[in-house]
Amino acid sequence: MKSLLLMIAVVALACASSFLVFYKIADRPDVRRAATEGNSMEWLRAEFRLGDSQFEAIKKAHRDFSVVCAGHCRDIMEARSTAGAEAEVARLEAVCVEAMVAHFRAVAAMMPPGEGDRYLAVVLPRIEGYDHTRSPTIGVRH
Amino acid sequence: MNDSTHDTLKPVLGAWRVSPARSRDFSTGVWRRIEARRNRDSWAAFARGHPAMFAALIVIATASGGWVGAESARSRVAEHSAAMADSYVQSMDARQMEMP
Numbered sequence: 001m002k003s004l005l006l007m008i009a010v011v012a013l014a015c016a017s018s019f020l021v022f023y024k025i026a027d028r029p030d031v032r033r034a035a036t037e038g039n040s041m042e043w044l045r046a047e048f049r050l051g052d053s054q055f056e057a058i059k060k061a062h063r064d065f066s067v068v069c070a071g072h073c074r075d076i077m078e079a080r081s082t083a084g085a086e087a088e089v090a091r092l093e094a095v096c097v098e099a100m101v102a103h104f105r106a107v108a109a110m111m112p113p114g115e116g117d118r119y120l121a122v123v124l125p126r127i128e129g130y131d132h133t134r135s136p137t138i139g140v141r142h
Numbered sequence: 143m144n145d146s147t148h149d150t151l152k153p154v155l156g157a158w159r160v161s162p163a164r165s166r167d168f169s170t171g172v173w174r175r176i177e178a179r180r181n182r183d184s185w186a187a188f189a190r191g192h193p194a195m196f197a198a199l200i201v202i203a204t205a206s207g208g209w210v211g212a213e214s215a216r217s218r219v220a221e222h223s224a225a226m227a228d229s230y231v232q233s234m235d236a237r238q239m240e241m242p
Contacts, residue, residue, distance in 0.1 A: 003188035007196065010189075011203045018207035019214075026215035035222035040233060043226040065234065072236035096236040103234070126231040 048115040057110050065103045072096040100127055 034042035041062070045055045076096065079089045104123050108116035165171075189196045 011199045014200050015203035015207035018204040019211035022208035022211035023215045026212040028219045031219050032222050035226045040226060040230040047223055069234050069236050076236055093237050100234060122227050123231050
């Protein structure tokens with residue numbers, strides 16, 4: 001009986017050790033850290049394995065796009081506050097989507113081979129999946 | 143066995159004397175075997191007695207532990223990553239922004 005319990009203990013120890021080793025190997029602490037800090041640019045760098053020059057170029061592209069984005073935001077807000085401007089809101093939103101897709105494609109082109117496609121597979125469905133009834137949130141630091 | 147064979151063997155067997163050489167470590171050997179029997183229930187002996195089962199259990203435990211560990215880490219990272227991707231896209235989506 002004692003031997004059997006010891007054997008179970010040894011097997012459990014092997015299982016637990018293997019769990020920890022493989023957890024450590026598969027873990028991405030840089031991605032988790034960026035997520036915990038809510039830092040989207042650090043997340044982008046970690047998730048898509050950006051080199052320094054790629055990271056700087058993408059940061060600049062984001063800064064430039066944020067100006068365009070702010071303009072779209074202002075136009076959409078103004079149109080939304082105007083009664084009977086649904087068609088204009090829809091048009092402005094389409095413009096916004098078009099600009100975002102173009103921006104994301106430009107960013108993807110700056111990424112390492114293979115990562116750009118993965119990036120587009122992550123971001124593009126999120127534009128399409130926009131829900132108009134969801135409350136707007138801006139909780140990301142650039 | 144007939145009577146003539148029996149008569150022949152009888153004196154031979156009567157004269158047969160066994161005189162084994164004295165073993166110096168006879169007593170030690172006996173005690174060693176007693177100890178081995180006593181220790182047969184020890185954990186190491188148990189494992190040695192069932193090598194295939196023990197090896198299979200270790201392999202299964204290591205493989206399943208490793209798989210669960212890797213999957214746990216991957217799913218945790220994927221969860222964080224998905225949340226960040228949502229925030230990242232929202233931060234650039236003018237449709238989801240509010241004027242300050």
